[in-house]
Amino acid sequence: MKRMAIFASGNGSNFEALVNAYRDGKLQAEPVLCVTDKPGAGVVERSTRLGVPLLLLTPSHFASKREFELYILRYLEEYDVDFICLAGYMRLVGPTLLEAFPRSIINIHPSLLPAYKGRDAIRQAFDAGEKTFGVTVHFVDENLDSGEIIAQDSFTFDGDDFDALEAKVHQVEHKLFPEAINKVIKEL
């Protein structure tokens, strides 16, 4: 069984969905470590409740991004992590982690990439008047929301209730992320 670390900076609903998928036998990789850069993030409560070890870091306490990532790397080695999933991790991954985990870092993004990269992607698409929305899971490279696409799922939404749209996007994410990981697991 492959071992994965999940990096998250926010609410952590995708983190919880991955842990549940593993525990329900629907994900062929074990979440062994949660890494967060946000002490107040929802993912802190979720990892505590679910009993997944948590590495909680304050990036400003490190002299550089390289020092920050080298520190994380020590824990990834200690936990024998095979690959990393970014689930709402709001930082660009630097060369230290990219070189240590070649083609082994995966991100989920709430748009049909390459459209609507960056923050607030659902809002960007909604404000642009889109009627087709979706989610992308992709390998991570040095650029923002770039890298080879592993899987996408889309749906039509024609309402004006942004909260309902956001809920639908998250629902699609929670299903697509474990499926996409299972798809590439042998390569990782």
Ligand code: GRF
């Ligand atoms: C998700 O929409 C994900 O696609 C994006 O950040 C959001 C994280 O949501 N990268 P959550 O913290 O998993 O609830």
